[in-house]
Amino acid sequence: MKQQLQLPDSAAIHLLLGCVMAALWGLFAYRHMLAFHNTGDWSYLMVCISETLTATFFVFRSAPATVSADPLDWLFALAGTFTPLFFAPASWGLLPAAKALVFVGIGMQIFGLLSLNRSFALVAAKRKIKTRGMYRLVRHPLYASYWVIFTGYILANTTWMNFVLYVMTMGFLFVRLVREEKHLALDPAYGQYMQQVRYRVIPFVF
Numbered sequence: 001m002k003q004q005l006q007l008p009d010s011a012a013i014h015l016l017l018g019c020v021m022a023a024l025w026g027l028f029a030y031r032h033m034l035a036f037h038n039t040g041d042w043s044y045l046m047v048c049i050s051e052t053l054t055a056t057f058f059v060f061r062s063a064p065a066t067v068s069a070d071p072l073d074w075l076f077a078l079a080g081t082f083t084p085l086f087f088a089p090a091s092w093g094l095l096p097a098a099k100a101l102v103f104v105g106i107g108m109q110i111f112g113l114l115s116l117n118r119s120f121a122l123v124a125a126k127r128k129i130k131t132r133g134m135y136r137l138v139r140h141p142l143y144a145s146y147w148v149i150f151t152g153y154i155l156a157n158t159t160w161m162n163f164v165l166y167v168m169t170m171g172f173l174f175v176r177l178v179r180e181e182k183h184l185a186l187d188p189a190y191g192q193y194m195q196q197v198r199y200r201v202i203p204f205v206f
Helices: 007-039 042-059 071-086 096-119 141-156 160-184 188-196
Strands: 004-006 066-068
Touching: 007 042, 007 071, 042 071, 042 096, 042 141, 071 160, 096 141, 141 160
Parallel strands: none
Antiparallel strands: 004 066
């Protein structure tokens, strides 16, 4: 059975993660607020809002009963969370109109966060299982929203560095999702939820 780490033992780690996230978010926000000021492109402001929502829900998340102590769970969770914060605005895009996907993705993210509420987590953790709202459609609506947001962003802000970060982020998120479900499935209630909602991210596809 996968190891579990009791919350009191990880308090210092969560504090450190909060500080790192705050620093990276500050740099990300500065870049995109400056791009919004210089170009008037609202997609930059919306991406900034998206990452702010993630950071806010992370800070005010509820305390879990247990947190996975598997190093790989931590590695992929942190990599998938922090890598997008290195995205940078670009003066050229392969498909500039794709910035509309950013708005669609953020709408999905907001509904997903409202459905999840304070059960938000970076590393796989046991909290109250959410089965309402968007969680009636797919088991991981937030992952779906991130994929839409990041795809729209990279198509509208195409550079080699952004592309490499995008590929890394997509890979990290996929592995993170699979490993997270393995941890959550240790709870029989979540196993039952998986039977009720069969698709992870995209209804009738995956």
